[in-house]
Structures are given as C-alpha cells and as structure tokens.
Amino acid sequence: MVVEKGLVVETGDGWVILLLPNGEFKEIRNKGFLQVGDVYRFGIHYLLKYAVAAVLFMAILLGTVDFLSVTAYARLSPGVELGLNRWDRVVSVKSTDQEGQEMMQELEVRGKKVDEALDIILKQSLNPSRAPAGNVKEITVLVEVKEGKDEKYQERLTEKIDKAVQKTVEKENMSRFNENGLKVDQVIVKTVNKQIKANSTDQKKPDNSKSGRGDSDNNKENNKSDNNGKNPKNYIPGDKQIDKGNLQHKNDPNEDKNNVKNKKEEDKEKNENDIKKPVPNRKEKKNQD
Amino acid sequence: MSMPGLLELDTIVYFAWKRYKYGDNTAVDDIYDRLLPFCLRVCSKTCGKYISTEDEEASIARLAIVETFEKYDPEKGKFLVYLGRVIKNRIIDYKRSEKKHFTVPLSILSGNRDFKNTVIDDTWVENILDELARKQEIEFFRNLLKSFNISFSELVKSGPKQSKSRKKAQKIAWMIVMDKEIKDHLIEKKVLPIKLLEERCLADRKIIDRYRKFIIANVLIIIYDLPYLKPYVVDKGGEYGG
Numbered sequence: 001m002v003v004e005k006g007l008v009v010e011t012g013d014g015w016v017i018l019l020l021p022n023g024e025f026k027e028i029r030n031k032g033f034l035q036v037g038d039v040y041r042f043g044i045h046y047l048l049k050y051a052v053a054a055v056l057f058m059a060i061l062l063g064t065v066d067f068l069s070v071t072a073y074a075r076l077s078p079g080v081e082l083g084l085n086r087w088d089r090v091v092s093v094k095s096t097d098q099e100g101q102e103m104m105q106e107l108e109v110r111g112k113k114v115d116e117a118l119d120i121i122l123k124q125s126l127n128p129s130r131a132p133a134g135n136v137k138e139i140t141v142l143v144e145v146k147e148g149k150d151e152k153y154q155e156r157l158t159e160k161i162d163k164a165v166q167k168t169v170e171k172e173n174m175s176r177f178n179e180n181g182l183k184v185d186q187v188i189v190k191t192v193n194k195q196i197k198a199n200s201t202d203q204k205k206p207d208n209s210k211s212g213r214g215d216s217d218n219n220k221e222n223n224k225s226d227n228n229g230k231n232p233k234n235y236i237p238g239d240k241q242i243d244k245g246n247l248q249h250k251n252d253p254n255e256d257k258n259n260v261k262n263k264k265e266e267d268k269e270k271n272e273n274d275i276k277k278p279v280p281n282r283k284e285k286k287n288q289d
Numbered sequence: 290m291s292m293p294g295l296l297e298l299d300t301i302v303y304f305a306w307k308r309y310k311y312g313d314n315t316a317v318d319d320i321y322d323r324l325l326p327f328c329l330r331v332c333s334k335t336c337g338k339y340i341s342t343e344d345e346e347a348s349i350a351r352l353a354i355v356e357t358f359e360k361y362d363p364e365k366g367k368f369l370v371y372l373g374r375v376i377k378n379r380i381i382d383y384k385r386s387e388k389k390h391f392t393v394p395l396s397i398l399s400g401n402r403d404f405k406n407t408v409i410d411d412t413w414v415e416n417i418l419d420e421l422a423r424k425q426e427i428e429f430f431r432n433l434l435k436s437f438n439i440s441f442s443e444l445v446k447s448g449p450k451q452s453k454s455r456k457k458a459q460k461i462a463w464m465i466v467m468d469k470e471i472k473d474h475l476i477e478k479k480v481l482p483i484k485l486l487e488e489r490c491l492a493d494r495k496i497i498d499r500y501r502k503f504i505i506a507n508v509l510i511i512i513y514d515l516p517y518l519k520p521y522v523v524d525k526g527g528e529y530g531g
Binding site: 038 | 442
C-alpha cells in the first residue's frame with residue numbers, strides 16, 4: 001500500500017486541495033475534518049478505488065457471461081430455435097428450416113423476454129400471408145432444459161411459454177373472427193417439455209424435427225393443448241403441421257364452397273367439443289398421394 | 290524544528306505574562322488576538338470539528354487563557370504548550386458535563402488527562418504550532434498567487450498530471466529563478482516572458498504554455514523561500530540545486 005502525505009492548502013465542503021510531495025496539486029474528496037496547514041496521510045483510497053473497480057468489472061463480466069449463457073431452448077414449429085438464459089430472455093436465435101429463416105430475417109427478438117418474443121414470432125407465423133384463411137395451423141413449442149437445472153425451473157418455463165403462446169393465439173383467433181365475421185382459422189398449440197441429456201449435442205439440435213418431436217411426444221407426459229379447450233388426445237404426434245387449407249387449395253377447384261364447408265364444420269366441432277378434422281384430412285392426403 | 294514565527298510568538302507571550310505578573314491586566318488583552326488562532330486550533334483538534342469564535346468552545350478557550358496567565362510557571366515548560374493543555378482539558382471537562390452528546394474522540398479520552406503529575410508531552414502542542422505556521426505560510430502563498438491571478442483550484446486543473454512533464458516544468462521554474470532578468474520581468478509584470486524564456490533556456494514552448502501557472506507557482510515558492518512549501522518543489526534527487 002502506498003501512503004502519501006499531502007499538505008492541505010485549501011478546504012471546502014467535502015473536498016480539499018493537497019500539495020503532494022512530488023509537487024503536484026491535487027483535489028480529493030474528503031468529509032473528515034481537515035484544516036489548511038494539516039498534513040494529510042492517505043493511500044488507502046487508491047487501493048479501495050482499484051478494489052471497487054476490480055469488483056465492478058468482475059461483476060459485469062460474470063453478469064454478461066451468465067446473461068449470455070443458454071439454460072434452455074425453446075423450439076418452435078415454424079423452424080425457429082430460441083436460446084433462453086436464466087432470466088427467460090432470448091439470447092440466441094437459430095432457424096432450423098427455410099421457413100424459419102425467412103421469417104426471422106424480418107424479426108428481431110434477441111434480448112426480449114421469452115413471452116414477448118413468442119408473441120412476435122407467432123404473430124408473424126400466423127400472419128394471413130403465411131397462413132391463409134381456412135387453415136388449420138398447429139404450433140408446437142418444444143422446451144428443452146439443459147441438465148443441471150431443477151424441475152421447478154423446467155415446469156415454470158413450460159408454463160410461462162404455454163401461457164404466452166395461448167394468449168397470442170387467442171388474440172390472433174379473435175382478430176380473425178372479427179375481421180371476417182366468421183372464425184376461419186384454427187390454431188392448435190402444443191407445448192412439450194424435454195430435458196436435454198448431458199454432452200449430447202445431437203439431441204440438442206435434432207435435424208429431423210419431425211421425428212424428434214414425435215419421439216418426445218411419445219415419451220413425455222407433459223403435453224398441453226390449445227386455447228380452444230380441445231382435448232390433447234386429438235393430437236397425432238407425428239403431425240407437425242397440417243396445412244389443411246393449402247391442401248384444399250391445391251386439390252379443390254371450388255375453393256369458396258370448401259371454405260364455407262370448413263367453417264361450418266369447424267363451428268359444429270366447436271359445439272361438440274370434438275375434433276376429428278385433422279385426421280380425415282390427413283387420410284385424404286394419404287389417399288391422394 | 291525551525292519555527293521562526295512561533296518562537297517569536299512564544300517570546301511575546303512570555304513577556305506579556307511577565308507584565309501580567311507585575312500587575313498589568315491589559316497584557317492579556319494585548320496578546321489575546323495573537324493567541325486566538327492557536328486557541329481555536331487546539332479547540333478544533335480536540336473536538337474534531339471546525340470551531341469559530343462564536344462557538345461555546347471558543348469562550349471556554351478565553352477563560353482558559355486567563356486561567357493560564359494566573360497559573361503559569363516557567364518551570365512547567367513553554368507557555369504555549371501549557372496553554373494548549375489547559376484548553377484541551379477544559380474542553381474535555383465541558384464535554385463531559387454536557388452529557389447529552391458526549392462526542393469526545395476516544396484518542397483523547399485514552400490520553401493522560403491528569404497533566405499536573407505527568408511529564409508534559411510537547412509534541413502534540415508542537416504539531417499544532419507547526420500546523421499554524423504552515424497555515425500562515427500557505428495563506429501568504431495564496432495571497433501571492435492571487436496577485437498573479439492564480440488560485441489553487443486552477444493549479445489542480447492545469448497542473449501537469451504526469452511526473453515527466455511535472456519534472457520538466459519544475460526544471461523550467463528553477464531556470465527562471467537562476468536567470469535574474471526573467472525573474473525580475475515575472476515579478477514586475479506578473480507575466481512570463483515566454484520568448485525570452487524560450488531563447489535562454491531552450492525550453493519546450495508547449496510545456497511553458499500549458500503549465501504556465503504551475504511554473505509561476507513554483508517560481509514564487511522558490512523566490513520567497515517558503516520553508517514549508519519548498520520541499521515540495523525541490524526534487525528529491527536535488528539535481529536542480531537548491
């Protein structure tokens with residue numbers, strides 16, 4: 001520790017001017033009692049200053065590292081993978097397929113809270129241009145938590161994501177309903193919980209999202225379902241995304257009629273609280289193929 | 290320790306005390322103004338805060354002066370040392386009686402209070418006298434700087450921060466002191482003859498311009514031979530003479 005002696009040459013409220021042994025005039029903060037002519041010994045302040053600076057630096061550094069470290073992944077069905085940190089903020093964005101890539105070019109979700117990010121992404125993916133009227137669109141959210149995190153965290157995160165997705169979808173459905181006077185779209189949400197195994201990078205980023213998701217569906221019990229109060233049983237695990245409207249657009253010349261039919265059917269289904277639609281559609285598709 | 294101003298004060302006080310002993314009551318009044326700064330300093334040191342003449346402590350100090358004049362005996366040591374101890378003890382007594390806020394620093398309480406039976410410790414009072422002398426010198430220096438339109442805060446702001454440039458500036462200051470013509474020019478016109486300085490001393494113009502005030506301050510300390518401040522200007526290696 002360097003101790004310096006200084007001669008007090010002027011005092012003021014909370015500061016004094018010192019003449020240091022090397023001839024330098026220096027103003028320092030001091031709340032102690034000093035008078036002109038005193039010899040003031042100091043030096044601890046230097047050390048304290050450096051210590052405080054070092055501690056601050058370390059805190060910021062560790063904070064940044066901690067902030068940027070991904071503790072969980074949220075994989076969305078449009079082909080987007082979000083890396084979340086411990087404060088549920090998006091710190092990394094990856095698109096696993098072309099659709100996701102195209103979509104994410106226009107969006108900036110990094111640094112946002114996971115529910116905000118999901119809201120933005122889902123709005124974009126449910127945009128009429130991407131999801132034309134009359135579609136049944138399924139959204140899958142796969143939550144993967146890195147090993148070392150307790151189950152509470154996992155549950156909390158899943159719940160949070162689930163809530164956020166449902167909220168957005170509800171809003172989206174409502175707005176469509178209002179626009180067209182009829183509800184034309186059906187959005188189905190599924191949130192899946194999954195724990196990542198340690199050191200297996202393949203598992204983290206399965207390139208075949210379909211099969212990966214299917215597996216996880218079969219394995220995990222935590223399947224949550226959509227906003228319309230539909231039964232999760234109606235879900236066919238292998239079915240990632242059913243774009244019913246598109247299929248019909250391609251196959252049926254009488255689009256309008258079909259759409260109307262669809263709407264009516266949907267309404268009926270709502271009342272009965274029973275969905276079988278995706279299934280026959282899929283069958284149709286298979287048959288046609 | 291050389292304290293020209295204070296040895297003087299001590300002798301003056303001593304004569305005043307003799308006058309008082311022979312029955313001249315005005316002696317205390319005559320010396321009072323010269324003793325007051327010392328008394329206030331002792332008070333503020335004891336209390337750990339600034340004491341002005343209006344404070345309670347100052348009036349205690351006044352009473353202590355009278356008491357000292359009555360009790361003082363040259364055998365007990367220097368008058369000022371004795372006075373300092375009396376004031377200190379009276380103030381501690383006062384603080385103790387005022388039990389509501391008992392704020393005497395611990396260091397004082399642990400010190401020996403029974404001063405009549407112990408060997409008088411001069412250093413404490415000597416330090417105060419020393420500080421007073423330094424204060425006088427600094428005030429003199431401040432007024433000197435003021436006549437050159439320089440304040441201490443300006444010296445803080447415009448003084449050289451790096452030791453390299455500070456040494457260069459100090460070197461220039463010494464050169465100015467050595468050169469009679471430049472020195473006289475500075476004292477008469479209160480301005481540095483930069484052109485002349487550049488020619489004579491081959492000094493860097495940048496340093497002269499930038500640290501003009503710092504150089505002037507150093508020159509003044511050297512010329513007026515301020516004993517307390519001079520050690521801060523003279524380089525420890527002593528390579529610039531002294």
